[in-house]
Amino acid sequence: MNLITDATTVEPSLPTFEELTRVHDRKYLKSVRNPLKAAQIVEIPLVGCLPPCVIESKLLHPLRLQAGGSVLAANLALKHGWAINVGGGFHHASYSDGGGFCFYADITMAICDLFDKKAITNAIVVDVDAHQGNGHARDFANNENVFVFDVFNPYVYPHDREARQFINKAVHVNSHTTDTSYISELRKQLTQCLENRQNLTPPGFDFILYNAGTDCLFGDPLGAMNLSPQCIISRDEVVFKLARDKGIPICMLTSGGYQKNNAHLIAKSIENLHSKNLINLGIN
Numbered sequence: 001m002n003l004i005t006d007a008t009t010v011e012p013s014l015p016t017f018e019e020l021t022r023v024h025d026r027k028y029l030k031s032v033r034n035p036l037k038a039a040q041i042v043e044i045p046l047v048g049c050l051p052p053c054v055i056e057s058k059l060l061h062p063l064r065l066q067a068g069g070s071v072l073a074a075n076l077a078l079k080h081g082w083a084i085n086v087g088g089g090f091h092h093a094s095y096s097d098g099g100g101f102c103f104y105a106d107i108t109m110a111i112c113d114l115f116d117k118k119a120i121t122n123a124i125v126v127d128v129d130a131h132q133g134n135g136h137a138r139d140f141a142n143n144e145n146v147f148v149f150d151v152f153n154p155y156v157y158p159h160d161r162e163a164r165q166f167i168n169k170a171v172h173v174n175s176h177t178t179d180t181s182y183i184s185e186l187r188k189q190l191t192q193c194l195e196n197r198q199n200l201t202p203p204g205f206d207f208i209l210y211n212a213g214t215d216c217l218f219g220d221p222l223g224a225m226n227l228s229p230q231c232i233i234s235r236d237e238v239v240f241k242l243a244r245d246k247g248i249p250i251c252m253l254t255s256g257g258y259q260k261n262n263a264h265l266i267a268k269s270i271e272n273l274h275s276k277n278l279i280n281l282g283i284n
Contacts, residue, residue, distance in 0.1 A: 003274060010076070012068035014061070015109070022116075023108045023139070025096045032060060032103050041098040060103065063090070067106035070253055074110035077251035078119055078207065082240070082279050084270065089211045089255025091133035092158060100131065100157055101256075107209055108139040110251065111146060120207045122197065124149055126190065126239060129213025129255045130173075130223030131156060134163035141166040147205070149193055151186060153216070156224050169193050173216070175224050179231035187238050194246055208248050210239055212269075213255035214262045222258050229261075233269045240278040 020029055031037045038055050039048035047055070066087035076083035090102035098104075107125060114120045124147040125140075127133040132152040140146040151171040164170065171189050173182060197204055214232055215223035227235075236252070243250035254266055273279045 003270060010072065012065060012072040015064055015068045015071070015104075020064075020067075020104065020109075023095060023105050023112055028096050028098075032098065038103075041103055042101050063103050066090075067104040067109055070106035070110045070251075071113050073253070074114055074207070074209065074251045075119075077249040078114065080249075080280075082243070082250050082252075084252040084254075084279075086254055086266070089129065089213060089253035090135070091127055091129060091211055091255065092131070092135045094135040094138045099135075102135060105135050105139060107133070107136040107211065107253070111136075111140075111207070111209055114207060115145070121145060122147070122205045123207040123209060124193065124197075124205045125209045125211065127151065127211040127213075128186070128216070128235060128239075129211055130216040130220065130225050131213070131256060132158055132160060132164065132167075133211060134158050134160035137163045137166040147193065147197065149190060151189075153224055156222065173225060175226050177225065177227070179228050179234075182227060182231060183234055183238060186235060187242075190239065190242060194242060194248075205246075205248055208239075208243050208250040210243075210250055210252045211255045212236055212239075212252050214257035214265055215255075217257065217259065217262070217265065220258055222256070229265050229268070232265055233272050236269045237272060237276060237278065240273055241276075244278055 033052055035050050035055055036048045039045055069085040070088035073083040073085040088106045090104055090106050092100035093102035093105040111123050122145050125136055127150045130153050133150050137148050147168045149169045150167045153174050154172050155174055216225040216227045218226045
């Protein structure tokens with residue numbers, strides 16, 4: 001199935017330093033150029049031995065481009081009803097720090113960009129990456145217009161108990177969670193969150209930021225979960241179907257996943273979304 005064509009893809013622009021300061025502390029942004037700080041965030045000590053020019057060209061530049069992709073995808077989602085950034089989802093990065101391979105808070109960037117444009121009123125972050133999304137939870141801790149729905153394994157990184165208090169709805173999963181129980185709980189809890197919002201003022205959500213990590217797949221060295229590839233595909237279908245049924249634009253980021261077959265799985269999931277008419281072609 002030929003889904004990736006010039007008609008269905010767009011390339012983002014690179015966020016400038018000033019654009020990044022809309023959601024990041026200037027001191028932090030300058031610090032990531034230091035090899036030792038970069039090594040700390042990617043958790044690879046050898047990175048600390050690399051010259052700053054290599055850190056910039058091989059690490060920071062590509063990650064900024066992915067962050068720009070998240071901002072672009074969020075805007076395209078409002079225009080077309082959906083968009084997917086095949087990258088991004090740096091949910092451990094926040095205003096003043098990074099961690100877990102995450103340098104730039106692209107989830108915060110994307111949502112704040114829409115708020116700044118007055119394009120949305122209420123957003124929900126649906127984070128199903130195996131790890132707790134502590135970065136965006138901290139950034140939106142005092143924002144009543146952003147609801148954080150997080151399905152994560154509490155027994156793995158980042159163990160950020162302080163940030164957990166900022167999650168509006170937490171669903172804990174682990175290595176004992178089966179495909180059936182995972183899908184059932186996800187559908188039930190997310191449906192309730194979307195429906196309960198209708199009773200608030202202002203009612204409803206007008207944007208879904210879907211952080212669709214695949215590190216909950218069986219065999220992932222960091223997620224410590226045991227979901228099957230079909231479960232991941234069904235998971236994405238559940239979220240996109242709820243978005244369509246509620247008439248809410250959805251922006252998907254691919255986030256974490258640390259096995260060779262993750263890219264293939266993401267492709268299969270996108271194919272499934274297309275076959276179920278949950279996404280359409282020709283977005284330009």
